[in-house]
Amino acid sequence: MIVESTGVVPMEALGVRAAKFAALAEPARLRIVDLLALGDLSPTEVQSSLGMRSNLVAHHLRVLEQAGILSRSRSEADGRRSYVRLVPSAFDGLTPDPVRFSKRIVFVCTANSARSQMAEALWRRLSPLPVASAGSRPATEVNAAAVRSAARHGVRIPGKRPLSTAEVLQDDDFVIAVCDRAHEELSGRDDLHWSIPDPARTATDSAFDHAFRDLRLRIEGFVARLAAQPAS
Structure with missing residues (x-):
């Protein structure tokens, strides 16, 4: 399951992030940050670059300093x-904390014939961590259109039969439901829900390709947030 990967109290960390986002939410302050990304400036130089009154520049610099985004020197x-x-570390804490999970990722959809199969195949391509897939109401075979869509994107779905959640799920799995029906049928057993429209409803190549691309974007984003796992 998801655990915090930092020793900072979660609400404190959220407060720090919120303060920085609030400081950056004003266009002039964001422009100041852009200027400082290239080099150090005096307040007068900032004023000249922005064409802004000195008292307003002083206010913006003070807000950024209080948020821990900039510092001053003589x-x-x-x-x-x-x-x-x-x-230097001003933006280190702005992204969400890394996530950890205990053992294995399991993607679940209704039939385990398209979305969860594509997700499993994509995960194998993008991460070395263990993965499986299952269906809340498994079909008799993998959807051929899903296999073709994955192949068009350079990913192979092996020819295995769809499996049920009863056959696959273990207590310490990290479960990602990739369809609404599976999420609702799992009744809280899943850890994440990705609302991917069922491509089999229209059964067009574009629908399957859209589902594949959606899954790829979500998996790439999730893999990027994974904390380093301890060596086994």
Whole structure:
């Protein structure tokens, strides 16, 4: 199951992130951050670049400093002059925490004939971590259109029969429902729900390709958030 991967109290971490997002939500402050990404500037130089009154520039710089996004230093040449710079780690905590799971990913759809089969095949391509798939009401065979769609994208779905959740699921699996019906039938047994429309409803190549691309984007995003797993 998902666990926090940081020692920071979750609500504290959310508060820090929220403050930074709030500071960045004003266009002028976002522009200041863009300028500082290239180099350090004095408040006067920021004012000149933005064409903004000095008191307003001072306000924006203060908000960014309070949010931990920038810092100030005195000029070694003219001590009356100051420079602002981005804090190197300012944006480290803006993305969601990495996630961990205990053993194996299992993708579940209704029939285990299309969406969950494509998801399983994609996962094998994108991650070395264990994976399986199952259906809440398994069909008798994998949908040939799903196999062809995966092949068009360079992914092979092996010719195995669809399996039921009763045959596949184990207590410590991380379950991702890739259809609405399976999510509702699992009644909280799944850990994540991805609402992927059933391509078999229209049975067109474009519907299966759309489902495949949607799954690929979601899996790529999920894999990117996985914390490093301990060596077995």
